[in-house]
């Protein structure tokens with residue numbers, strides 16, 4: 001883990017990015033995370049121990065990490081959201097009524113991709129943007 005953090009920091013340095021204590025802390029936090037990486041949560045969690053931490057620094061660092069292929073982003077209704085690059089194979093379904101969101105594996109949505117491709121010739125990336133709609137509960141209510 002620590003080794004991986006150092007390797008990523010070295011690569012960023014090699015690309016001419018200045019390594020501040022804030023950036024180091026963010027990189028370590030991101031590499032140690034699982035599932036969804038919320039920039040707000042990272043900034044909030046580190047604010048107590050790392051002076052000068054704020055959300056825009058977290059966003060900028062995540063962008064750099066994305067250039068290295070360490071993380072990738074998707075768009076939920078509330079803004080960009082990040083995953084470690086090997087954990088991106090799921091779609092996000094956002095309910096337009098209760099605003100909860102759910103993740104669904106891409107395997108399960110294979111038929112949807114295929115139907116779109118057959119009908120339009122377009123190959124969709126269902127993981128990049130959240131799919132808006134109604135969750136089971138809200139759909140039953142209305």
Ligand SMILES: [Zn+2]
Nearest residue numbers: 036083092103
């Ligand atoms: Zn996700």
Ligand SMILES: [Zn+2]
Nearest residue numbers: 073074075128
């Ligand atoms: Zn995007």
Ligand SMILES: [Zn+2]
Nearest residue numbers: 095098135138
């Ligand atoms: Zn709902």
